[in-house]
Amino acid sequence: MVDVLPLVEARLSTALGAPDARAAVTFLGTDRIEVLRFRDSDQEGAVVRYATLGMSAHPMTDPTAMLADPVKGPRAELVLTVRAGLAETDKVLRALAVLAASPQVEGVVVAPGASLDVGxxxxxxxxxxxxxxxxxxxxxxxxxxxxxxxxxxxxxxxxMTANEAAWKRVHGAQALQERWLTKGTDLRDPARKSVPLD
Known part of the structure; x- marks a missing residue:
């Protein structure tokens, strides 16, 4: 069977450039998860992107399925983009690894619109x-x-702030994203305040 991770890393490097740092985290009973860091500049200033590598090694399995299919099923990696130099965002590595390991640990399928909480x-x-x-x-x-x-x-x-997460549970992901868009929220600001929700 094809080793997916070298292909994934090549795709990330093609899209984001060469990573300038990487860290690996291993949780008991799971495969190793790496988090790669990419530095970039856009029109509004420097950003840093963090991408997981390892989550896609196995397909995510519906927790209600009787038997996990080792080949078929959704595969994903996670990408976080924040403005550089405004907070200690490099400490996010462990949190990202926890989220990337959640399909293996908790049997969840991570999909658009979902909320993930590290506590x-x-x-x-x-x-x-x-x-x-x-x-x-x-x-x-x-x-x-x-x-x-x-x-x-x-x-x-x-x-998401705690208020935004609570609002999203009631109104849904689409409504929260529309609220962010309407208010011109800078989702890359690592110190931003909650969007007005009244």
Whole structure:
């Protein structure tokens, strides 16, 4: 069977450039998860992107399924983008590895619109402990694999404050994203305040 991870890393490097740092985390009973860091500059200033590598090694399995299919099923990696130099965002590595390991540990299927919570600030002093999983295909294109394997999707993570996460549970992911858009929220700001929700 094809080793997916070298292909995933090549796709990330093609889209984001060469990583300038990487860290590996291993949880008991799971495969190793790496988090790669990419530095970039856009029109508004420097950003740093963190991408997981390892989550897509196995397909995610519906927790209600009687038997896990070792080949078919959704595959994904997570990508977080924040403005550089405004917070200790490099400390997010462990939180990202925890989220990337959740399909193996908890049997969850991570998909757009889902909320993921690590229970602690994403980095020291962060106003966020949870993220909204965004739609793939923008920053890093899906990686097609040989049939019958599903493509690897690169899912952007959008940090949410506790108030936003609670509001999203009531009104849904689409409504929260529309609220962010309407209010011009800078989702890359690692110290941003909650969007007005009244």
């Amino acid at each position: 602690d600030p994403l980095w020291p002093g962060a106003p966020f402990s949870s993220v909204l999983v965004g739609e793939p295909g923008g920053l890093v294109e899906d990686l097609e694999l040989d049939a019958p394997m599903d493509p690897v999707r690169f899912l952007p993570l959008l940090p």
